[in-house]
Amino acid sequence: MILRFNFYPKKSPMVPFLVILICLVVLGSLLFSNKGFISTEKHLRRPNYARKADSENVLKSKTLEDKTKLVLYGIIQVGAENYVYLKTPNNEEYILKEGASAGDFEVDVITMDSVIITRSGNIRETIKW
Amino acid sequence: MIGIELDFERCRLVRRERARILEFDEGSPSSINRFKGEDIYICFSAPAVVGKLYSGGVSKKIFEEEFGTAFEFRKAGFTKDKSKYTFAGGVEKKVYHSVIDFLKSLKISRIKRLDFSPFVFHDLIYTFNFAAKYKDFLALSFNNKYVYYMVCKGGLVWLTSSMESEDAMEAVPELVKTFFEEGINTFLITGDYSKDLPNELRQLGDDAEIEILNPFSEFTIITPKEVRQATFSLALGVTL
Numbered sequence: 001m002i003l004r005f006n007f008y009p010k011k012s013p014m015v016p017f018l019v020i021l022i023c024l025v026v027l028g029s030l031l032f033s034n035k036g037f038i039s040t041e042k043h044l045r046r047p048n049y050a051r052k053a054d055s056e057n058v059l060k061s062k063t064l065e066d067k068t069k070l071v072l073y074g075i076i077q078v079g080a081e082n083y084v085y086l087k088t089p090n091n092e093e094y095i096l097k098e099g100a101s102a103g104d105f106e107v108d109v110i111t112m113d114s115v116i117i118t119r120s121g122n123i124r125e126t127i128k129w
Numbered sequence: 130m131i132g133i134e135l136d137f138e139r140c141r142l143v144r145r146e147r148a149r150i151l152e153f154d155e156g157s158p159s160s161i162n163r164f165k166g167e168d169i170y171i172c173f174s175a176p177a178v179v180g181k182l183y184s185g186g187v188s189k190k191i192f193e194e195e196f197g198t199a200f201e202f203r204k205a206g207f208t209k210d211k212s213k214y215t216f217a218g219g220v221e222k223k224v225y226h227s228v229i230d231f232l233k234s235l236k237i238s239r240i241k242r243l244d245f246s247p248f249v250f251h252d253l254i255y256t257f258n259f260a261a262k263y264k265d266f267l268a269l270s271f272n273n274k275y276v277y278y279m280v281c282k283g284g285l286v287w288l289t290s291s292m293e294s295e296d297a298m299e300a301v302p303e304l305v306k307t308f309f310e311e312g313i314n315t316f317l318i319t320g321d322y323s324k325d326l327p328n329e330l331r332q333l334g335d336d337a338e339i340e341i342l343n344p345f346s347e348f349t350i351i352t353p354k355e356v357r358q359a360t361f362s363l364a365l366g367v368t369l
Binding site for chain 1: 171201229244252285
């Protein structure tokens with residue numbers, strides 16, 4: 001009768017199980033989160049033109065967000081010339097006539113209910129009441 | 130694979146590849162570090178290790194009550210001639226934990242098995258059919274620190290235990306004499322015994338039979354053969 005005793009302490013069978021479980025939970029949360037390092041969107045490849053259009057849209061919307069910082073407070077008529085009264089959220093005030101510039105923009109056209117400005121980079125914007 | 134007979138100060142090793150012995154070596158335990166990535170089988174020589182055969186079953190509680198101390202306990206059951214037996218083996222808890230701590234300090238990468246010398250010696254007796262061949266005998270294994278002895282009756286090992294080698298010069302003849310008087314006249318010896326020992330034991334009784342246990346006889350020895358092979362019996366035994 002051969003004994004073949006083994007007195008070396010066995011690793012708990014729960015340890016590998018728990019390690020696997022923790023790995024699955026971490027991996028799962030990364031896989032299904034929006035900002036996970038494994039994004040499913042990466043694998044759904046879109047054509048180049050679509051991705052380019054997307055990037056342009058992102059740029060535009062970002063620029064528009066900046067533009068809204070100017071608020072139209074008033075349009076003043078002095079003789080034959082129109083002046084526009086603009087304010088920023090930081091309470092910076094501008095009273096400008098057509099063709100005048102301030103900060104990163106230039107006033108193009110002043111109408112009775114709006115003003116069209118051009119930002120640096122030739123991005124035009126209409127600011128209404 | 131590498132079989133190592135180890136204690137807190139020294140180690141003896143055998144490198145085996147199936148039925149071929151590729152290396153014998155002796156040295157300090159720290160030298161085991163060189164076997165990174167290899168399967169290591171360890172037979173530890175320590176005090177306070179006992180094994181006993183019981184008819185039927187036995188619990189750890191009964192075993193500990195009988196020997197009066199707490200053990201790291203293992204047992205194995207088997208049937209012979211329609212009778213059930215259980216061989217129980219124990220290593221004193223304090224000794225066991227110091228062995229585990231010692232092994233951890235050696236940082237051995239792949240320990241496949243850790244057994245203790247009396248139990249490996251027990252397995253050798255059965256593996257090489259000595260139990261079935263001689264039936265009633267006393268088996269002795271000598272190492273530099275301990276002498277392991279085993280009592281076999283009716284082809285079964287009933288007790289295995291050890292004593293310090295320092296006492297062996299007095300204790301072994303006494304032990305042999307006691308068993309001789311009880312009618313056991315076969316003595317099996319292995320390990321690091323002196324050249325004179327077989328003759329000394331023969332002088333204890335006219336009809337005393339001394340057998341040498343050399344498990345290497347069934348192996349092809351690639352390494353130089355001058356090495357005293359019996360010395361490495363337990364290091365080989367743990368790999369079997």
